[in-house]
Amino acid sequence: MTRFPIHSLETAPAASQAALRGLKDAFGFIPNIAGALSTSPVLINCLAALFQNVHGGSFTEPQIQVLLLTNAVTNACEWAVGFHSFLAIENGIAASDVDAIRNGGLPAEPKSAALSNLARTLIETRGRLTEADVGAFLQAGFDESRLLEVIAVIAASAITNYAGSVTRPALEPPFDAYAWVKP
Template sequence: MTTFPVNTIDTAPDRSKAPLKQLQASFGMIPNILGSMSTSPVLINSLVGLFQNVHGGSFSEAQIQTLLLTNAVTNECSWAVAFHTALGLQAGLDPADVQAIRERRLPKDEKLAALSALARSLIQKRGHLHDADIDAFINAGFDQELALEVIAVVAASTITNYTGSMTKTPLEETFRNHAWKP
């Protein structure tokens, strides 16, 4: 069995140190997934650009966490589900909506449900959406620009979800009370 390291700033490859420092400033820590990801400078540097655009985009943090949690569940990445459960609750998501997403159901909030449904459809249908998928999103009060912005969030979370699944990233003690299994 291949074991991937969980790097620190000191143990990461030189080209991964700057992005790790940047992400540490955002999170106040280096989540294990980023430590694993930093084994590849190409991968960690790719994430930083997407991360900045996603968190500097049009969605609120609660909406971003709705998307990221939905993606983690849909991609069945246990580490990311626990992490985004914690961040979603911290961002003010209703615990019932967080639990719904973790159980592969839609949140009761109409706009969050539309976000969650679109993200899930994008992943499950590999981007081949039906007009009804997009229409439901727009009918919930979003526009075409935001429909396309969801793709950026899905891309960022796909990087972390696939990394977590490939590396079997260990879950930090801080997130263990949000552990999840598919």
């Protein structure tokens, strides 16, 4: 398998460096996935713009982490599952809910369950929701704008999940306890 470099600010293409700086500011370090993505300035800049919009949107950070973890599991991206499991716990998601998502289930908390179910359904059906799918999400207390916003989160996940599966970066040691291998 091809080995993709994990770039730092010093080794990344010049057109990728601003995006890496922004991600470093957000996380306090450059995640390995971002270092790998920065091989393509187009891809890392797309991710950085989506990242900023998603994290500046109307969902809370715990809700975003439920979505990102669900997407990572649904797309079977091992790096992203480990990383977002850690971030979900750090953002107050119950360990039992994180475990449920990691095992293909739904969180017990109703709004988190609605978010997770919608994200998984969107990915699995390639966006072809039924009226029942939409109705269940709306009945959980969300509106149409939030349904569309979930698509933005899925788009950001598609970048990291697909690129993570292609580049296969190592999970950083602080997240080792959350390592995941597709069952």
